Amino acid sequence: MFGLADCNNFYVSCERVFNPSLDGIPVVVLSNNDGCVISRSQEAKKLGISMGEPLFKIKELVRRENIRVFSSNFALYADMSSRVMDTISALVPSAEIYSIDEAFLNLEGISAHELSSLAKKITGKVRKDTGIPLSLGISHTKTLAKVASKLCKKYPRLNNNCIMVKNGDIEKVLGKFPVGDVWGIGRQYSAMLESNGVTNTLDFTKRNPTWVRAKMNITGLKTWRELNGDPCFGVEENIPDKQQICTSRSFAKDVYDHEEVVRAVAKFTSSCAQKLRQQNGVVGKIIIFFYTNPFRENVTKDYRSIVIPLDLPSDNTLELVKITCRSVIPYLKQGCGYKKAGVIFSSISRKEQTPGVLFDSRDREKSDRLMKCLDSVNSRYGRETLITATQGPEKILYNMGHLSPKYTTNWDDIIKVVL
DNA sequence: TCTGGGGTCCTAGGACCC
DNA sequence: TCTGGGGTCCTAGGACCC
Numbered sequence: 518m519f520g521l522a523d524c525n526n527f528y529v530s531c532e533r534v535f536n537p538s539l540d541g542i543p544v545v546v547l548s549n550n551d552g553c554v555i556s557r558s559q560e561a562k563k564l565g566i567s568m569g570e571p572l573f574k575i576k577e578l579v580r581r582e583n584i585r586v587f588s589s590n591f592a593l594y595a596d597m598s599s600r601v602m603d604t605i606s607a608l609v610p611s612a613e614i615y616s617i618d619e620a621f622l623n624l625e626g627i628s629a630h631e632l633s634s635l636a637k638k639i640t641g642k643v644r645k646d647t648g649i650p651l652s653l654g655i656s657h658t659k660t661l662a663k664v665a666s667k668l669c670k671k672y673p674r675l676n677n678n679c680i681m682v683k684n685g686d687i688e689k690v691l692g693k694f695p696v697g698d699v700w701g702i703g704r705q706y707s708a709m710l711e712s713n714g715v716t717n718t719l720d721f722t723k724r725n726p727t728w729v730r731a732k733m734n735i736t737g738l739k740t741w742r743e744l745n746g747d748p749c750f751g752v753e754e755n756i757p758d759k760q761q762i763c764t765s766r767s768f769a770k771d772v773y774d775h776e777e778v779v780r781a782v783a784k785f786t787s788s789c790a791q792k793l794r795q796q797n798g799v800v801g802k803i804i805i806f807f808y809t810n811p812f813r814e815n816v817t818k819d820y821r822s823i824v825i826p827l828d829l830p831s832d833n834t835l836e837l838v839k840i841t842c843r844s845v846i847p848y849l850k851q852g853c854g855y856k857k858a859g860v861i862f863s864s865i866s867r868k869e870q871t872p873g874v875l876f877d878s879r880d881r882e883k884s885d886r887l888m889k890c891l892d893s894v895n896s897r898y899g900r901e902t903l904i905t906a907t908q909g910p911e912k913i914l915y916n917m918g919h920l921s922p923k924y925t926t927n928w929d930d931i932i933k934v935v936l
Numbered sequence: 937t938c939t940g941g942g943g944t945c946c947t948a949g950g951a952c953c954c
Numbered sequence: 955t956c957t958g959g960g961g962t963c964c965t966a967g968g969a970c971c972c
Contacts, residue, residue: 548940555940573938589940616943616972703970734946736970763942770937812939859941916938 518632518655518682519752520622521662522605522639524598525650525670525677527618528556531597532587534648535924535934543584547572550767551588551916588920596925600647608639613752621659623752629682636678655680656687659750660743663700664690664718684746691718691744701740706733718744758796758867764788765859769914771810775849778807778858779842783908785860786841790834791895793862794888799830799871800837801864805845810856819853829874830866833884834891838905 528546533539543560554570598617606612611623643651654665665681697707730738739749764785806822894903922930
């Protein structure tokens with residue numbers, strides 16, 4: 518048996534834990550740079566605000582309905598997430614943290630009559646200990662458990678628990694479940710299925726597997742099998758190393774001063790390097806991209822991505838920043854106002870498994886000591902206490918005008934709240 | 937004026953090997 | 955009429971996820 522635990526309206530719920538005046542009223546949380554809506558309270562959903570809606574398109578609605586708006590406070594959400602995940606993990610044989618607000622549960626060895634009380638225990642304890650409302654779906658496969666958890670959100674009378682195990686029940690549910698809402702079936706496939714006469718999920722499960730394989734490849738076939746009760750995915754406990762690490766941001770304005778773009782690239786590179794060292798990796802290839810505002814007309818447009826293969830794999834912020842900044846300069850076009858830039862680390866390998874290089878003149882021990890020092894200063898005194906000179910004092914602005922306090926991770930904010 | 941930021945897996949096709 | 959047979963590795967692009 519598999520479970521899927523999914524926090525309801527997670528970012529909004531995090532804001533509400535520390536600010537109960539937000540209960541019962543419409544609340545939304547915005548993406549970085551205050552661009553789009555990425556989390557909505559039930560009341561906000563009722564007002565017709567959809568996921569990914571740009572803020573400027575609903576300005577009038579926000580004013581009229583008195584909707585409370587928040588910038589994304591990822592320090593807070595990440596900390597709340599780990600509290601939720603710890604609470605869940607303590608109650609089940611094992612769990613896979615699937616995203617910031619979701620976990621798959623391995624319910625092996627738990628008898629059918631115990632499931633219901635366990636489910637109540639999990640949602641109850643998470644609510645009590647962390648303040649976060651949680652939906653829990655249970656079924657024979659991960660994909661079916663996902664369906665069950667979505668039912669919780671649709672039917673309040675389920676009380677956030679949905680155990681979907683009887684064949685008759687499953688058929689009834691799938692007969693009404695839109696195929697596009699199934700985990701693994703996105704926009705393209707649901708359009709394709711619809712044009713082939715498949716609308717609900719039960720229709721899909723009745724299709725011939727050969728047809729599914731031909732139209733949707735092996736991934737689609739696995740989804741089909743899972744919906745038919747045949748598990749294809751297990752609960753993965755060990756978090757694998759990332760194969761790619763990316764840091765990118767949109768800027769508040771179009772940036773014409775190219776020195777500012779270079780500084781941003783330095784900042785993104787440092788951030789990637791720090792994430793890279795956390796998993797003891799070294800990077801073999803870097804991709805830098807930057808572009809002008811794609812939504813704006815009548816301006817000089819530019820979109821570029823630069824691929825830099827490294828001769829010597831590295832995890833040293835100073836080396837990497839030097840490389841990315843030097844590489845980006847010749848490609849920035851005069852007269853272009855850049856709106857977004859990013860850095861991707863690719864071809865990542867584990868440091869201890871990377872062979873040495875014959876003509877490597879670098880002093881790796883010294884480099885390791887320096888990076889260790891850099892990371893420990895920044896972890897102790899705050900993320901950008903120690904930065905490269907190239908990164909310089911920050912000038913590029915990011916819109917983050919509705920940020921709540923870091924209630925759980927920043928001492929100044931904690932003290933403010935307590936007082 | 938204002939439009940997010942991360943990731944994964946799979947496949948086809950090209951370049952290469954003997 | 956006739957043009958080998960068996961592989962691997964890499965990359966770009968397309969689909970998906972939250």
